[in-house]
Amino acid sequence: MDKFTTHTGVGVPLKRSNVDTDQIIPAVYLKRVTRTGFEDGLFAAWRNDPDFVLNNPTYAGGSVLVAGPDFGTGSSREHAVWALQNYGFKVVISSRFADIFRGNSGKAGLLAAQVDEKVVQRLWDWLEDNPGGEITVDLESRTVRAGAGEDAVEDSFDIDDYTRWRLLEGLDDIGITLSHDDTITAFEVGRPGWKPVTA
Amino acid sequence: MGKTLSEKVWDEHVVRSAPGEPDLLYIDLHLLHEVTSPQAFDGLRLANRTVRRPDLTLATEDHNVPTVDWDKPIADPVSRTQVETLRKNCADFGVRLHPLGDVEQGIVHVVGPQLGLTQPGMTIVCGDSHTSTHGAFGAIAFGIGTSEVEHVLATQTLTQARPKTMAVTVNGSLPEGVTAKDLVLTLITHTGTGGGQGYIVEYRGQAIEELSMEGRMTVCNMSIEWGAKAGLIAPDQTTFDYIEGKPEAPKGADWDAAVAHWKTLRTDDDAVFDKEIELDASTMTPFVTWGTNPGQGAPLGASVPSPDDFDEPNDKVATEKALQYMGLEAGTPLREVKVDTVFVGSCTNGRIEDLRLAASILEGRTVAADTRLLVVPGSVRVRLQAEAEGLDKVFIAAGAEWRGAGCSMCLGMNPDQLAPGERSASTSNRNFEGRQGKGGRTHLVSVPVAAATAVRGTLSSPADLTPIGA
Numbered sequence A: 001m002d003k004f005t006t007h008t009g010v011g012v013p014l015k016r017s018n019v020d021t022d023q024i025i026p027a028v029y030l031k032r033v034t035r036t037g038f039e040d041g042l043f044a045a046w047r048n049d050p051d052f053v054l055n056n057p058t059y060a061g062g063s064v065l066v067a068g069p070d071f072g073t074g075s076s077r078e079h080a081v082w083a084l085q086n087y088g089f090k091v092v093i094s095s096r097f098a099d100i101f102r103g104n105s106g107k108a109g110l111l112a113a114q115v116d117e118k119v120v121q122r123l124w125d126w127l128e129d130n131p132g133g134e135i136t137v138d139l140e141s142r143t144v145r146a147g148a149g150e151d152a153v154e155d156s157f158d159i160d161d162y163t164r165w166r167l168l169e170g171l172d173d174i175g176i177t178l179s180h181d182d183t184i185t186a187f188e189v190g191r192p193g194w195k196p197v198t199a
Numbered sequence B: 001m002g003k004t005l006s007e008k009v010w011d012e013h014v015v016r017s018a019p020g021e022p023d024l025l026y027i028d029l030h031l032l033h034e035v036t037s038p039q040a041f042d043g044l045r046l047a048n049r050t051v052r053r054p055d056l057t058l059a060t061e062d063h064n065v066p067t068v069d070w071d072k073p074i075a076d077p078v079s080r081t082q083v084e085t086l087r088k089n090c091a092d093f094g095v096r097l098h099p100l101g102d103v104e105q106g107i108v109h110v111v112g113p114q115l116g117l118t119q120p121g122m123t124i125v126c127g128d129s130h131t132s133t134h135g136a137f138g139a140i141a142f143g144i145g146t147s148e149v150e151h152v153l154a155t156q157t158l159t160q161a162r163p164k165t166m167a168v169t170v171n172g173s174l175p176e177g178v179t180a181k182d183l184v185l186t187l188i189t190h191t192g193t194g195g196g197q198g199y200i201v202e203y204r205g206q207a208i209e210e211l212s213m214e215g216r217m218t219v220c221n222m223s224i225e226w227g228a229k230a231g232l233i234a235p236d237q238t239t240f241d242y243i244e245g246k247p248e249a250p251k252g253a254d255w256d257a258a259v260a261h262w263k264t265l266r267t268d269d270d271a272v273f274d275k276e277i278e279l280d281a282s283t284m285t286p287f288v289t290w291g292t293n294p295g296q297g298a299p300l301g302a303s304v305p306s307p308d309d310f311d312e313p314n315d316k317v318a319t320e321k322a323l324q325y326m327g328l329e330a331g332t333p334l335r336e337v338k339v340d341t342v343f344v345g346s347c348t349n350g351r352i353e354d355l356r357l358a359a360s361i362l363e364g365r366t367v368a369a370d371t372r373l374l375v376v377p378g379s380v381r382v383r384l385q386a387e388a389e390g391l392d393k394v395f396i397a398a399g400a401e402w403r404g405a406g407c408s409m410c411l412g413m414n415p416d417q418l419a420p421g422e423r424s425a426s427t428s429n430r431n432f433e434g435r436q437g438k439g440g441r442t443h444l445v446s447v448p449v450a451a452a453t454a455v456r457g458t459l460s461s462p463a464d465l466t467p468i469g470a
């Protein structure tokens, strides 16, 4: 996994709440057996609408999604995170994320930055005045920034310490766990014999 | 201070804990299916890793298998690739698989319990959000993403922050004809789809204790639909009776030791939950959804709400959007909503008890002329059991389609889909836009409502049906 310290990229306003994973990537797009190529299914239903934000050339190359509350609810499909990443998103900003989506993001290296609802609104307003403008997300200082001067938006975002550390270090989960192999083996020795096995 | 049930089960599985870090939790059973596992196995191969405990791992094919012609090669090339990839991965890594055609094949959350692999006090995970179903046995069971699937395959553990605890106490008894599904749909409309977020929920109280294991599974199954991390129910005699004698249940002295332990799995009297909700079962009625998330529901006897019925601006907008998508007029009595397709099945309501209930209502009746009824058993065992009891004949005589086992129209990954604009009454768990097919409109319902709706062609409960012989 690549280290994540800070990212600056075009902000994309997604002015919807309760964006569930079926909207992020509908089930019919899940049938791939690799980890790449899911960008074609991202927001597939909405992309048929010419007015949908991702169809606006201003936001081509967008990498910071600014979404309404309760982003990523519904199915646990991690494909939702991959679809966002495959498309080019590095960060999703929202005032509330579904638990599984947040977990999946941290593990795959997509930054889910939780901010106050007012900050989302200010970023949307700012993007309205500055379409195609860039947002900077600094994981080190946990801040989001857009613009300069009078109408600049700058605020902090929330992310748990552990996920932040792992993103900063670019650490792979399994590697960290396997460094405790002895502890796991010791635990296994103590498991009751009547616990079921499949083999 | 005492501990809650979920705290007890959690603590028994902590391999390692360190301040400021999530716990490292041991996983007793890891269930796999064809959709969320290929990339996990891909990851293992890339990193030259193996499956640590194939003997605690089980795979089935369910999400996109066909429910007709299941003895022929799968027609859809992508579905076939996923299924074939699972078969190859299981063979390469030594994982037990119940493929299409096998007598133990079926929806992963139906197969675990019916094999007796799902037991109290376990930790169970699967790359599927309805893994919470297994909580009905007093297990901590939850859905995980594909990276976590890879992590469990490689280490048999998961790093997890300890969730908060919530009690949902359902007092009183459910009235006759009101089911576990109505109970949980009522609860979700009460809490909203985010109400359980961050919590492991324990369902308790008289109405929960009076539920069969099938009913308890229906309730726990839908925990994720109101945002809970997991939902569980303390094991009792109902639980032990269900497990005893199942193929993978403990036997002899092991059984006694297991039951002795399971009996300790109750919330202590002095334990404190972070949050508590109370509901009264005795006032519950058949309950259906009218919108595009499981929290947008109402009693069957009510009418389609209007955006003006809601105070929160967000709810107003959501209602307006939902009504538009669903093609519904505010104020229309729900009983007058015409339904094209009825789906009985899924990991929520695709068990033998569900099929018996549906058959008891359909016996001697016929499906309305322009309505189609699909009955899809949750597993091959359920199908065989239903056929042994002659339920298939009842369904076919009523004009229903009797299918093979799988997820089917619950998510429309196989050919069982709604056409754009088509309206369904479905015993499954999600009514999101397009869930059952692009443009499809889903009403979540209980099994009795599904069966009665199939007969009348509009949303109905068995009470609306003309008595047989009358």
Ligand code: SF4
Binding pocket: B062, B063, B107, B108, B109, B128, B130, B346, B347, B348, B406, B407, B410, B411, B428, B429
């Ligand atoms: S029946 Fe539906 S909810 Fe259950 S596992 Fe299958 S797709 Fe998921």
